[in-house]
Amino acid sequence: MRPWSHELWRIGLLAIAGALVGWLLSSPGLGLAAGVALRLIHHLHQLHALRRWLSRNPHNEPPAATGLWGELFDRLYRYQKGQRHTQTRLQATLRRIQESSEAMRDSVVMLDQRGDLEWWNSAAERMLGLQATHDRGQHITNLVRDPRFVAYFNARDYREPLTLASPVDERKVLQFQITLYGDDERLVMARDITRLHRLEEMRRDFVANVSHELRTPLTVLAGYIETYADAAGMLPPRLAQGLSRMREQTDRMQNLVNDLLLLSRLEIDQGGEDHVPLAMTSLLEEVRRDAEALSAGQQRIEVEVEEPRRLVGSDAEIHSALSNLASNAVRYTPEGTRITLRWRPHPKGACLEVEDDGEGIDPVHIPRLTERFYRVDKGRSSETGGTGLGLAIVKHVLLRHDASLEIESHPGEGALFRCVFPDDRLAPPQTTAG
Template sequence: MRLWSRELWRLAWLVTLGTCIGWLLGAAGLGLSAGLAVCLFYHLRKLRELYLWLTLQPHDEPPAARGMWGELFDRLYRYQKSQRITQSRLRATLARIQESSEAMRDSVVMLDRHGDLEWWNSAATNMLGLQTAHDRGQHITNLLRDPSFIGYFNSRDYSEPLTLTSPIDERRILQYQITLYGDDERLVMARDITRLHRLEQMRRDFVANVSHELRTPLTVLSGYLETYSDMADQLPPRLGRSIQQMQEQTQRMQNLVNDLLLLSRLEIDQGGKDHHPLSLGPLLQSVCDDALALSHQRHTISVAVENDARLLGSEQEIRSAVSNLAFNAVRYTPPGSHITLRWKANANGDGCLDVEDNGEGIDPVHIPRLTERFYRVDKGRSTATGGTGLGLAIVKHVLLRHDAQLRIESHPGKGALFRCLFPASRLT
């Protein structure tokens, strides 16, 4: 405010001086105009100095001036200096980020809000074949044209990664993960998981081969034990009890081998060849009859079909999944419990295949791990019921092959609900 007042006083002084000189010469108006012209010339000159400084020599010291123009030059100079310092820091930070990204073995690709390529590291060049000279500004789906990646990119659901082969080397297996940030921009990460994929394939082959090789000796052993059991009245009582226990454990091993072989087939086989519209009413009733036989009528089991839509899928695999859920309900609920097998549609048009019981329930802390192989809530109790610990893992893989999800709702003392949620596209 003080500088502004000084400028006003300076203007008033020039106007008054010009007017007085003009009045003495008999032309007061001309003197007033001359005073205003001198003031205007001064400000235009300083404005020209400001323009030349900002456009031609912005890094030099500002022009010398007094009063308001001197203060303006000083403030602009200090602001410019602080901006240069900030820009220098940002450039250094950006350089460190780029250097660290370059040091990463994983591919890092930055996309703008339209999905166009902005920047990527050298790993992306090696894994994805991106070329700086040609691909900058291109849309990501113009370069990664796999239909699975395009669907994954457009779905905007990036909660799970996507596994595909490299677009430039089919021998390399890449895992893509997209993250949204900023103004609807995307960060694409690609990791080479070829070694992990090979190890997983070796594990699958090992389990499948060992399980297959175990079937023959187990069949022979079971046959001899069955022969000895038929001669139980001719054997000492102690030996008869031992043979019975061996039969039980052999049967348990056979069930385990069968489940392992089924899991291996579900993992290796792509499926889809035997998919056709299924009427779930008869299927659920058949599973209900098998569950009642396993229960020896100690449970009450009912079937509720609330939707006449058919499910597009494999009858053998769907039966296996529902049977595992129903048999688990029989094994892990006390006698007298009620079990319901239900087929219905929810508000979104998706199909819901439910297996619900009013048993003891499950602590929610165990639910995230229930579909893991051999995971048991109560190991001793699970072994006593004859379970293999693979039932829910089989259910999970069957549902994945049918684009479905398994949702589990349970609390201690309030029973359990196992819901297989099928997309509307699977209903006919």
Template sequence: MNHDWRGALTRRLLLLLGGCLLLGLITGQYAWALAFGLGGYLFWCLRQLLRLLDWLQRASDDLPPESSGLWGEVYDLIYQLQKRNQHARGRLQAVVDRVQESTAALQDAVIMLDRQGNLEWWNRAAGTLLGLKRKQDGGQPITNLVRHPHFKKYFAQDNHREPLELPSPVNDHVRLQFQLTLYGNGEHLMLVRDVTRVYQLEQMRKDFVANVSHELRTPLTVITGYLETLLDNVETVNPRWRRPLQQMQQQGSRMQNLLNDLLLLARLEAAPYPADSRPVAVDLLLLSIRTDAQALSADRHRISLEADPTVKLKGSESELRSAFSNLVFNAVKYSPEGGEIRIRWWADESGGHLAVQDSGIGIEAKHIPRLTERFYRVDASRSINTGGTGLGLAIVKHVLIHHSGRLKIDSTVGKGSTFTCHFPLAQVVRS
């Protein structure tokens, strides 16, 4: 209320009191005159309140009741507020309608879930890709409609940075990609995309690599076998052929290593989870790997091992051996003579961790994000000299994906690198 209306109200009350005193002067009954005047004013105010309540309860666009003075101003202000709210609701509804129209036109499914994961709203594509029905599924938990165990695990976890690919619940031949995003007060926004074409192309690539690797393995075995025979009898043939035959054998061995890595990658990609998952004694596994690394180093490096024997890791021992040995052997290959390599395995409240630290040449920061790509080389000539295939860290990455782990790389040029494998607490077994 502004100061003008305060003054008007004060004047109105003063006039009422003056009228009551005048009536009391005429009748000689001041108390009854004052009570009569104030009672009448109170009755009029109650009548205006009832009219206001009746108007608000109708919730219509009718004009406010006619009144004068302060109550007329109250009616007008409430009416203007209603109009502004109606305009605001109209604008918001128009925005909502446009958003719904645009999402309805998308080929990707858009689904809104509450904090408990119950369905609140979805577009038409969600009905096509997931078989959601508007009348039946509203308010239902999404995990009751998408019953795949991997989806339930993905929905329950806190980290949704990586999408999840699963077959469609209504068509096994359709491959879907699920991506969850948290917003508001714990609500979920889920995007579902049909990636069947991309998945088929990826499968074709994997099948091609696996088939070519298998086809090349047999002729390469024959070639390397004959090369070994010729090397054993090179003195009787021609001594001048020794060096060419040795180089051919060396390159044949590199090709065999490359094919073996390609086949291992194909097997890792074919199975999203290890088939022989069981607790693995990581300390004994690392002890065996350190022995092999010392043989590879030929006592040119200091290799130390610190492993907690009470901490085991659920997974495939063969896959873990392949990943851990790649990290340790890389440290040996890329560390100068006299360098130090530290291997450490431990667990804490966040999970299990394996760190392989070397005092080698280090890696520039621009190369680190691409190190796990197939055939990516920081220095092609150096990789050739060390006999690498360019697939070692790609194998490490896929093995860690199988075991719900992740790889972190810290490196400083000229000081060395640290490769750390982090595994969630669910994968760790304490004896």
């Protein structure tokens, strides 16, 4: 504040001196104006020097000046030096980021707020066919035109990656992941997962083929065991007991093979041909009857229908998914548990729910429940009679119906399995002719 106060003192002294000189000449007002004008001319001269310095080369030393103007020149010069230093550091950082991105095998594409291409690495040129000569500034969906990518991009829900064929080479499979950053800008990354995709196809084919080949010997084995079981009364007690155990394990193996075949079909087959509006009340009642037969009266099973609209989907697949959830509730809850099968509205559309008031599940297990053969309690695997594939089947059925699985549970508070279907999967309620 000292230069500013000194400047005020200078203006005041010039004004007083001008007024005194004007008073001696019988015109104090003219003298006052002359004193102030002298200081104004000085400021205009310094302002012209500032403009000339900034317009010519602000990197040079600033003009010599004292007082308020001297401090202003010094501060501007120090600020510009700091800005140049920051700019140099940012440019170096940007170069390192670009160099590291160029070294990546995955493609990296930077988009602006509108989704137009700003920058990409050389891997993106190979994988996506981008060309620096005329693609810069183009919208990303003009270059990656697959409808699934367009829907993924516009949905702005990037929690899960998207797998698509490369727009350059259909033999290659890419996994896209979009990240929001900055001021609503987006970073698009694509990985070449062709090898992993082929290995996954080989795994699915192997499981399907082995499961199919196991069906015939298991059917023969089950037939002979059934025949011997009819004559169990003629066998010694120890052999009869072993025969009963063989029958249980054969049934379990047949259920496992059937679930593996179903899961393989869900993974390979695109589906959709048998999707029709489903009568949800009758579907839930049918699943309830199956669950009651499995429960043998140990649990109370109820149905609630609060949503009048019908679900558009595969009757067999939705029935299988709901049956797996209901049978899990029967197998893993104690006697006296209340199990509710529910079809109700949801903010995203509608949902199927299977809720119980049993022992509940520790939340640490929930992220892995849909994995094949994952069990919360491995010691109960043989007791429950399940195959460990039920929730994996549920997950794949929901994926084929554009739906998602939500699980809510805590120990001692029961469990809620919710299948959420979007609005476009719902049909108006069926009307009866009057």
